[in-house]
Structures are given as structure tokens and as C-alpha cells.
Amino acid sequence: MKTSNVNVMDLFEKGKVLQICAPMVRYSKLAFRSLVRKYNCDVCFTPMIVAADFLRSVKARDSEFTTNESDRPLVVQFAAHDAQTLTDAALAVAPFSDGVDLNCGCPQRWAMSAGYGACLINKPELVKDMVRHVQNQVDNPNFTTSIKIRIHKELRRTVDLCQKAESAGVSWITVHGRTADERHHPVHYDAIKIIKDSVSVPVIANGDIKYLRDVESIQQLTGVDGVMAARGLLTNPAMFAGYDDTPLECVWDWVDISTAQGTPFTCFHHHLIYMLERVSSQPERKVFNSLSSTAAVIDYLHNTYGSGQHPYGT
Numbered sequence: 001m002k003t004s005n006v007n008v009m010d011l012f013e014k015g016k017v018l019q020i021c022a023p024m025v026r027y028s029k030l031a032f033r034s035l036v037r038k039y040n041c042d043v044c045f046t047p048m049i050v051a052a053d054f055l056r057s058v059k060a061r062d063s064e065f066t067t068n069e070s071d072r073p074l075v076v077q078f079a080a081h082d083a084q085t086l087t088d089a090a091l092a093v094a095p096f097s098d099g100v101d102l103n104c105g106c107p108q109r110w111a112m113s114a115g116y117g118a119c120l121i122n123k124p125e126l127v128k129d130m131v132r133h134v135q136n137q138v139d140n141p142n143f144t145t146s147i148k149i150r151i152h153k154e155l156r157r158t159v160d161l162c163q164k165a166e167s168a169g170v171s172w173i174t175v176h177g178r179t180a181d182e183r184h185h186p187v188h189y190d191a192i193k194i195i196k197d198s199v200s201v202p203v204i205a206n207g208d209i210k211y212l213r214d215v216e217s218i219q220q221l222t223g224v225d226g227v228m229a230a231r232g233l234l235t236n237p238a239m240f241a242g243y244d245d246t247p248l249e250c251v252w253d254w255v256d257i258s259t260a261q262g263t264p265f266t267c268f269h270h271h272l273i274y275m276l277e278r279v280s281s282q283p284e285r286k287v288f289n290s291l292s293s294t295a296a297v298i299d300y301l302h303n304t305y306g307s308g309q310h311p312y313g314t
Helices: 008-013 030-037 052-054 058-064 085-097 109-113 117-122 124-137 155-167 189-198 212-222 232-234 249-258 265-276 282-289 292-307
Strands: 018-021 043-045 072-077 099-104 143-150 173-176 203-206 225-227
Touching: 008 173, 018 030, 030 043, 043 052, 052 058, 052 072, 052 085, 052 143, 072 085, 072 143, 085 099, 085 124, 085 292, 099 124, 109 117, 117 124, 117 143, 117 155, 117 203, 124 143, 124 155, 143 155, 155 173, 155 189, 173 189, 173 225, 203 212, 212 225, 225 232, 232 265, 249 265, 249 292, 265 282, 282 292
Parallel strands: 018 043, 018 225, 043 072, 072 099, 099 143, 143 173, 173 203, 203 225
Antiparallel strands: none
């Protein structure tokens, strides 16, 4: 179903620090996006989709890209390594979304060996070409073309990449403040600030955003126009609404949304494992993790937490 466009750039221009749900493989599907939107998430990304597979297979399209009228603003993230493939994928999703994002940050070996993800930060001319192609061929001035990157050890190379993307017409840039080799290292917020100061397009900070208070502190530190959370939202989908841990109301919202949308049990269960991990004891987690049906999970939640507003008394 064709939906009306939401202008993401207007959201930036309103001056609010945007709160964005990251592209997460297996997790940032429609049901989870529907949940975080109830708790002050401004923009959601799809999981990363390999553009060539998406174009080649109807089955892949149906599996990887599901949306509805209320799933807006929505950015579709693609993995691609040539301009026309990315553009063709963008044209396919443009009637049903508000922008596409080129993944230039995935550090997984399979992605980089295939020419996707973080290896693209070393190919600024290619990234520039890909951005320009999408901008020139998608006939919708409100449709955004963004990139999500990691940083180089030599930060001047990252600045050069971002400036080249800006010259090609990139709408905004998300910066994960680690190099492709870094996993659990501290985020280099100083690098994000330098990048923000080097371009005029909006910049989003990504990395280690776990609580609402992190949004304000990171914005003050870097001057960015928004923040993007991944694991923080998995653990607490109500994080952007100011909750330190997942409120029980949010747990039941997930049960309602995911069952209504026919979410597979494994995904339904895994999200709840994340949501309850900070508030469950090890024995409780062992029992909960072993449950094998939706009915068993719902019975467990009723028996353990009842229907109050919070599973841990606040």
C-alpha cells in the first residue's frame, strides 16, 4: 500500500535532537519498530538488506521488507557496492518509505569480503557516486539518501569521506564512533564532534547510548543532530521515553503487537529475553530462556509480574 511521505529533513530543521532506532539484523523488523515508536522513537531503520538479493528475489523482498501505514518515518538500509543496484533498490522502496541508507559500517567478515559495509569507508569516490545516483534518480525531493559509517584510525580520511558524500548530496550521516576493528572499545565521541564540525548536513551519533540521559550528554559533547541506539533499545524499548529499564506496560505492548503481527516465536522470545535481562535473576533467566511457546511465555509473565506497570516495583 502506498503511503504519504514524511519529510525527515523537516524533523531535523525543527531543532529537536532526533531519537533513532538503529538497523539491527533480525531485530529491527516491523513489530519492534511499532513498539519503539510508542515510546518516543522519531525515526526507525529496517535491518540491513543486501540490495542485489532484494532485487533478485520476490521471496527476499517479502521476507526483508514489511511495513504498514503507521510505520513512518522509515529508512531502509541497504548493503550495496555499485551505484545502480543501490538506486534500483531505492526506487523499489521509495513509495513505501522516507529514505534509504547505505551501510558503510558493518564490520562482519562476510560483508567486507563481499565489498559491503565498512570496507566502503575506504572507497569515498564510490560512496559519492552511489549517493549521487540515488539523488538523481529518485523523483521525490523529500526522500533522503544517507550513509552510516565507522571511523578511520586517521580521522582526516573520515572527514574526507563525509565531505565527498556531502558534495554528492547526502542528506545526513550517521557515525558509529569506532573503527571497523573495534568492538567493545569506548566510543570516540571526540571524532564524532570533529566530523560534525566538518560538514553542514545533519550528523547522527551512534554507539553506547543506553539511557535517555545519554542522548543529552552526547549531544552536548558532540553537537550532533540526533542519536541512534541499538542494544540500548533492545534492552529497553522505552528508553527514549525516559525509562531506565523496560516498564511492564512496554512488555505487554510487545506481546500485543508481536502476536497481532504474527511474529515468529524465536524473535518474540528473544526480544523479551533482552527486555527482562536487567531485572531478572540468573535462575529466573534460565527458566524464561527455556520456554518454548508463546502461551508458556505469556503464562510466565502473568505469574511472575502480573499486570502492573513495572516488573520491579517502581
